[in-house]
Each structure stands twice: as C-alpha cells, then as structure tokens.
Amino acid sequence: RKEVEQDPGPFNVPEGATVAFNCTYSNSASQSFFWYRQDCRKEPKLLMSVYSSGNEDGRFTAQLNRASQYISLLIRDSKLSDSATYLCVVRDSSASKIIFGSGTRLSIRP
Amino acid sequence: EADIYQTPRYLVIGTGKKITLECSQTMGHDKMYWYQQDPGMELHLIHYSYGVNSTEKGDLSSESTVSRIRTEHFPLTLESARPSHTSQYLCASSESPGQGFVGELFFGEGSRLTVL
Numbered sequence: 282r283k284e285v286e287q288d289p290g291p292f293n294v295p296e297g298a299t300v301a302f303n304c305t306y307s308n309s310a311s312q313s314f315f316w317y318r319q320d321c322r323k324e325p326k327l328l329m330s331v332y333s334s335g336n337e338d339g340r341f342t343a344q345l346n347r348a349s350q351y352i353s354l355l356i357r358d359s360k361l362s363d364s365a366t367y368l369c370v371v372r373d374s375s376a377s378k379i380i381f382g383s384g385t386r387l388s389i390r391p
Numbered sequence: 392e393a394d395i396y397q398t399p400r401y402l403v404i405g406t407g408k409k410i411t412l413e414c415s416q417t418m419g420h421d422k423m424y425w426y427q428q429d430p431g432m433e434l435h436l437i438h439y440s441y442g443v444n445s446t447e448k449g450d451l452s453s454e455s456t457v458s459r460i461r462t463e464h465f466p467l468t469l470e471s472a473r474p475s476h477t478s479q480y481l482c483a484s485s486e487s488p489g490q491g492f493v494g495e496l497f498f499g500e501g502s503r504l505t506v507l
Contacts, residue, residue, distance in 0.1 A: 313494055324481055324498035383433040
C-alpha cells in the first residue's frame, strides 16, 4: 500500500462544476499537508497548505480529517484554467520525509 | 515567487558524456531535494540534503551523485549519461517546519535531459 494514495482520474467535468478530490495517508504521525498543482511539463506549485481547521482560498477549500487520515480539495465554479494535475503532499512528524501522491488529473471542458 | 533556479533548462547530449545539472536557491533553505519525473508520471525522490555536507539517496535508485558544499547550491552529476537517464529533473528546497513555517517545497522549473 502506498503511503499517500490519490485517485488518478482523469476527472473530466464541465466548466462551472464543483469537483472534489480525496487523498489518504497511512502515517498517523504525519504533520503537514499540502495540495500542489502541476501543469503539463511544468514544475509543481503550491496551491494551498491544509490546516487542521480547514481552510479556504477563493474557489478552493481544503479539509483535513486526522481520524480517517485523509485530506480533501474542493474546487467550486471550475474554470478551464483549473485543468491540471493535483498532487497531495504529506510531511511526516520529524519533517524529514515528504511524500507525494501520484496525482489526480483534472480536465475542465467548455 | 520562488527563488530557486535550475540550469540548463534543456539539454540534449550523447551517450557517455558527463553532465552536471545546477540548482541554486537564494532563500537560505537548509533542505534541498532532487526529483525525477517522466512525462505524465509521478515524482520520484532521488537525492536530498538537510544541510551543508549532508546528502542522502532517495526512494528511487539513481546513478547520479550530488554534493552540498554551500547552502545555496545542490548540483547533480551523471558521470556517464545513458538513454535511460532521459527524464525531467526537478530541484526543490524547503525551510524546516517550525514557528510560522509549514515547510512547503519550492520547485525550480526543471531540467529536461535527453540522452541520445
């Protein structure tokens, strides 16, 4: 079993739709959580950190469920420019290990 | 905007040549990483460093080597390039999580290597 698991997709949704991704992690001692976005042939870029209380940034909402060991990303009113691969990233308690999920591909159609 | 730079961005080279991929960051981060990624595939950690004179191998075995003589500089070297080394190499750095820092990674734009 992978330490960080994501549904690879692809998710193909119409513009304006709401889409949600989940990511599960196996190490209960994990400390920090992030969502990164990666465009085709580009480097990953931080989309948002995920805090215990949940956090929102415009159309994006991230949630953390420590009891069930998953994090989620919700995108509302999706835009064509949201098409990308979304990477779930987990950092362990000692901060020495950073684990990337394999990514979820999202494609927004007009 | 992240202050981490990689050169060259693109390199096409013949089999057997020695290559060095450069990575520099001006953020004073102690932790630096090298990832390898093929098109459409996931990231694989090949090397990391927690500070000067500290280097470790990552999860994916790689014939490359790294050095960390200065905080800001983390070059990757392939002594004898082969077609199987063709890939994108991404360098990243991070601050250690702590007071006010969550320890996110900042990536360079990548070096795309093609070995003929």
